[in-house]
Amino acid sequence: MINSIRIIWLVAKNEMKQMFRQRLFVFLLFILTICAISDPGKENLYFMFFVLNFSMALFRSIASEKESRLAEYYISIFSPTKLLLGKIKAYAIFFFVISLLINICAVAGLLRFVDVSFLPCVSMLCGWQVFVQLLGCVFYLSLVAFGASYSRVHTEMQGSIFVIAILMVSSYFVVENLADIFGNVLLCETLLKYIPFTMPFVKGVGILPMCVSFVAIIFILKFSGKIYKKRLFYYGKNKITEG
Amino acid sequence: MIRVNNITKTFAEREIFSNVSFSIPDAKIYALVADNGVGKTTLLRTIANIYNADSGNVVSSAKVSYLPEERGLPLEQKVFDFLLFVAQLRGMRKKIAKTRITDLLKKYSLFEFADFYIGNLSKGMQQKIQFLSVIIDNPKVLILDEPFSGIDEKNKELFWEELLELKNNGASILISAHKTDDLTHFCDAFLLFDGKSIEMVDSLQLQVEQK
Incomplete structure (x- = not known):
């Protein structure tokens, strides 16, 4: 267990180092963070942009390791699930730090309009929202990891990212336009909380919906790990089925 | 065995x-x-x-330590950083790993390239790094x-x-x-x-x- 945590942390650290080398990625993150800080109240929209940005970086990282066959070397040392988990952890740390920064700025901005006595309550709500969105981010990234693990060729990988992006954008619009689409907003919100795709866009998410998302993440990552190992050597080759 | x-x-x-x-x-x-x-x-x-x-x-x-036939390397990573990463993955402590990597790089005439990106090295040097990454932890x-x-x-x-x-x-x-x-x-x-x-x-x- 301790060794697994250690390996996941090492992979995450390595991934973070790789991320900092991609100047465009860091520049985009910086611009997005500035935009999100200066435009509070649109956290769902920025959540989507951040996750799309991280998805592309994760996709590129998995694809390059599969293409260069570096992945074969890594999975001879540790399991593919740990590799994927480590990579996702790196992006989750980035997201957490940025999300925390945005929420601190939002709370500081709110202080101009509300009484200081509300500060603990507002901070708690914002803090909780950070965790909800963090879980949502990890969920979408694990879907990306699954898509990248399953794909045999680069175009297939791009296709899987496209499908995940559509799922995320449609989830965002469904939640944003809840009142227009469905009659009973409260009932729909309660239902959408339990769907991991829409969970990060819904406000006031409790512990139970978060547990549902958490279980979904574990299931997807376990399955991705198995698929990654099986499909690694089919990358760039014609269709072969393992007996 | x-x-x-x-x-x-x-x-x-x-x-x-x-x-x-x-x-x-x-x-x-x-x-x-x-x-x-x-x-x-x-x-x-x-x-x-x-x-x-x-x-x-x-x-x-x-x-089991395994050196694959189709050997990939992270070309955008520095030689020392990659070997340190691999050594730690194989369970070595950071301090011990650093000493071991320094010794190996000196032995294989790669010490002056420790801070080079792997992609900038010749194929022969890259093959040496691949080999070192497998034997690093004895x-x-x-x-x-x-x-x-x-x-x-x-x-x-x-x-x-x-x-x-x-x-x-x-x-x-x-x-x-x-x-x-x-x-x-x-x-x-x-x-x-x-x-x-x-x-x-x-x-x-x-x-x-x-x-």
Whole structure:
């Protein structure tokens, strides 16, 4: 267990180092963070942009390791699930730090309009929202990891990212336009909380919906790990089925 | 020690090998010799637990260190950083790993390139780094898939020196190759693989037969 945590942390650290080398990625993150800080109240929209940005970086990282066959070397040392988990952890740390920064700025901005006595309550709500969105981010990234693990060729990988992006954008619009689409907003919100795709866009998410998302993440990552190992050597080759 | 017990592997309803068994004792170097396309790499991947065997099992006295045939390196990473990352993944402590990497880089005349990006190095240097990444933690069980393909004589000698040192420390080593010619002086035995069965031939016996 301790060794697994250690390996996941090492992979995450390595991934973070790789991320900092991609100047465009860091520049985009910086611009997005500035935009999100200066435009509070649109956290769902920025959540989507951040996750799309991280998805592309994760996709590129998995694809390059599969293409260069570096992945074969890594999975001879540790399991593919740990590799994927480590990579996702790196992006989750980035997201957490940025999300925390945005929420601190939002709370500081709110202080101009509300009484200081509300500060603990507002901070708690914002803090909780950070965790909800963090879980949502990890969920979408694990879907990306699954898509990248399953794909045999680069175009297939791009296709899987496209499908995940559509799922995320449609989830965002469904939640944003809840009142227009469905009659009973409260009932729909309660239902959408339990769907991991829409969970990060819904406000006031409790512990139970978060547990549902958490279980979904574990299931997807376990399955991705198995698929990654099986499909690694089919990358760039014609269709072969393992007996 | 590594013991392979009746392993079978099938791809797309085609049996690559079936009921393959052999064992490599401690402090021995064995060579797996077979023609192209027979299934050497698949067999090695199965032993290294990258592929799951359809039946049978592999028992190893220690974690298997494996050097794949298609060797990838992170070209955007620095030499020292990559080796440190690998050493830590293999369970070495950071401080010990740093000392070991420095020693190895000096030994293989790569120390001045420690801060270079791997992508900026020559192919020969990259092959040395790949080899170092596998032997960094003095493994007890080592599997090398065609480690000498594309390596010049000078580096071959260095690699052998390292492998013999590992052998003297008690490691079990399995090397795959196309032919026995270059290996007779270093390997203790040969596993001649024809895709169906494995025949074990002693190195001395093979040398006599060749003469």
